[in-house]
Amino acid sequence: MKPETVKNKGIFDGLSKNVFILGLGSLLTDISSEMIYPIIPLFLVSVLHAPMSVIGLIESIAESTASILKVFSGWISDKLGKRKPLIVLGYGLSALSKPWLALSGSWIHVLLIRFADRFGKGIRTSPRDALIADSSSCEARGKAFGLHRAMDTVGAAIGPLIAFFVLLKLKNAFRLIFILAAVPGLLGFLVLLLFVNEKKKIKQTDSPKITFRSFDKNLIHFTLICAVFSAGNFSDAFLILRAKELGISTVFIPLLYFCFNLTYSLAALPAGILSDKIGRDRVIKGGFFLFALLYSGFALAKNIETIWLLFIAYGFYYALTEGIQKAMVADLAPPSLRGTAMGTFNFTIGLAGLPASLTAGLLWQYFGAPVAFFYGASLAVVSGLMLSFWGRKNATPVY
Numbered sequence: 001m002k003p004e005t006v007k008n009k010g011i012f013d014g015l016s017k018n019v020f021i022l023g024l025g026s027l028l029t030d031i032s033s034e035m036i037y038p039i040i041p042l043f044l045v046s047v048l049h050a051p052m053s054v055i056g057l058i059e060s061i062a063e064s065t066a067s068i069l070k071v072f073s074g075w076i077s078d079k080l081g082k083r084k085p086l087i088v089l090g091y092g093l094s095a096l097s098k099p100w101l102a103l104s105g106s107w108i109h110v111l112l113i114r115f116a117d118r119f120g121k122g123i124r125t126s127p128r129d130a131l132i133a134d135s136s137s138c139e140a141r142g143k144a145f146g147l148h149r150a151m152d153t154v155g156a157a158i159g160p161l162i163a164f165f166v167l168l169k170l171k172n173a174f175r176l177i178f179i180l181a182a183v184p185g186l187l188g189f190l191v192l193l194l195f196v197n198e199k200k201k202i203k204q205t206d207s208p209k210i211t212f213r214s215f216d217k218n219l220i221h222f223t224l225i226c227a228v229f230s231a232g233n234f235s236d237a238f239l240i241l242r243a244k245e246l247g248i249s250t251v252f253i254p255l256l257y258f259c260f261n262l263t264y265s266l267a268a269l270p271a272g273i274l275s276d277k278i279g280r281d282r283v284i285k286g287g288f289f290l291f292a293l294l295y296s297g298f299a300l301a302k303n304i305e306t307i308w309l310l311f312i313a314y315g316f317y318y319a320l321t322e323g324i325q326k327a328m329v330a331d332l333a334p335p336s337l338r339g340t341a342m343g344t345f346n347f348t349i350g351l352a353g354l355p356a357s358l359t360a361g362l363l364w365q366y367f368g369a370p371v372a373f374f375y376g377a378s379l380a381v382v383s384g385l386m387l388s389f390w391g392r393k394n395a396t397p398v399y
Helices: 017-046 052-080 084-103 107-134 138-169 174-180 182-195 217-230 237-245 250-278 280-300 304-332 335-353 356-367 369-390
Strands: none
Touching: 017 052, 017 084, 017 107, 017 138, 017 174, 017 182, 017 237, 017 250, 052 084, 052 107, 052 237, 052 335, 052 356, 084 107, 084 174, 084 182, 107 138, 107 304, 107 335, 138 174, 138 250, 138 304, 174 182, 217 304, 217 335, 217 369, 237 250, 237 304, 237 356, 237 369, 250 280, 250 304, 280 304, 280 369, 304 335, 335 356, 356 369
């Protein structure tokens, strides 16, 4: 699909209908996902009596499954010259898997369902990100990814808010929330199935291969820096459990997660626009150092008030990194290989992140929460320094 060449003057210039439809589909899906995500660790601990190490294992397998599959789905979308079939399939699988959590009787059931959900995420993410890049002008690419992250995270804010009100009325109604979460998930699937428009195949100059050899060396270097960061970026489930450990009651956990996602959604689009103006590397580097500061805060926190402030600020870290990293990959990858590049990037950071949650769970279980958080903070500092030494000229868009 040929990128649009609209002049980037207004806030929505350079963006196409597909960017908005993909954002809406993600918004609805994240209402579904984030209704259940902040309560899964609580469900595992309080209902299924799973230890910390098991929670770390579940999150490591779930998130790494998604990351590893992204390389294959991205490659397939380049090979076919089509993105939509994989996008729709991935969202559909995730939507159908979530309500089965209501029947879980052991942590193994939760593991299998989380695996299926993340399997769907792995199928859809790289083709979706490639289609966002295909559907937006080069000079508005950061804006396009920022808008998508903003819409996605509006859903991620609404989901915990719904869960909060359910728990406020019906204490520990975890299984009811799992069932209710199916509704917005299925709506998101239908929106994407009916309204995403992809008429033309992407022209292939070469047969895509799952390898770094086809990519610019700067893309390889950037991917490796992000992989170092990923090795210390363990699941947000541990932030939720830290909040619980310091005295925040179960009913307020979804509200806490709502505050984080609200900050993220409000900051994502401005962060994307900022990256278009001052450079993606500067914005991402700021996100890495902010992450280190916040993880140190989680390690040292002693009271509930501090946890609330940390969760609110944590949304800024996401806004400065998540969408901007994808825009950087799109900048440095040839258009015909964008899906493969997105997938290879996600595969690499997923592989590096495979032990992150398991390591955090073990460190927490045997040495306490502060050690786990300082572990993540230290790798974030290393990543930020590596990005500084990488240099401005290396971050210049190639395509």
